[in-house]
Amino acid sequence: MLEMIRGDIACVAARDPAASGTIEIVLTYPGVHAIVWHRVANRLWRRGLRFPARFLSWFARLLTNVDIHPAATIGRRFFIDHGAGVVIGETAEIGDDVTLYHGVTLGGTSWSPGKRHPTLEDGVLVGCGAKILGPITVSKGARIGANSVVVDPVPPGMTVIGIPGRIVRPLADRRRLSGRIDLDHHLMPDPVGEAISELLDRIDFLEARLAHRERRDAQATGNRAAEIPAEEMLQ
Ligand SMILES: CC(C)(COP(=O)(O)OP(=O)(O)OC[C@H]1O[C@@H](n2cnc3c(N)ncnc32)[C@H](O)[C@@H]1OP(=O)(O)O)[C@@H](O)C(=O)NCCC(=O)NCCS
Incomplete structure (x- = not known):
């Protein structure tokens, strides 16, 4: 656990240009305090000490304004910048090297027990x-x-933006498309160029979504698709 806490503190310097030293990070970053309290509360929870774990996370919330359920699973080098108003639900799972800014909610949409909060990968x-x-x-x-x-x-x-979230291509990626079409000239309006770039974005998005869904389906069915002969799949 100490190793994980060291990692949580060390990663701040790389992700916040305002951080000016380990002592400052340890003493003044509520997001760091929140994850340290959580590491302890989570250990209590996993040992079956549920009330002490809940009490500790309540106390941590009083101090940091970050509400993490003690059962939430959080990987290494986790950083909440600013801390304020973050909520992480009971069945949330978070991988390594994840960063949250203030006001983030990882919440549920149903009251039924079981997995109801998001999973954030590395x-x-x-x-x-x-x-x-x-x-x-x-x-x-x-x-x-x-x-x-x-x-x-x-x-x-x-990258996902908006309500409801929609996938967009990062600007940096779109500039890399400039071999296919010039997206960088600003001398005159170019509605055709913009339309084509929208279409390229859309194709990239649909391909990524399809690949993601196929991978998920393959995992869910124990990769049965791989066993089906190609001729059968073409019918
Ligand atoms: C989304 C984010 C991570 C940028 O990701 P990116 O992959 O580099 O995306 P880009 O900056 O290239 O932006 C892609 C498009 O999304 C738009 N966009 C980016 N962030 C957006 C947001 N939060 N809401 C609406 N549109 C947004 C950009 O304007 C751009 O639009 P365009 O296609 O019309 O030009 C960043 O904008 C963001 O929101 N970071 C959070 C930072 C933060 O919370 N800081 C708080 C510090 S206290």
């Missing part, structure tokens, strides 16, 4: 005020824009 970034709701997966390296509301699974490496 390297996900969630902007301030974003809400991710339901037992959906935000895959590796995805980025959720500030104030988005996300209720559908997010494929790896994608």
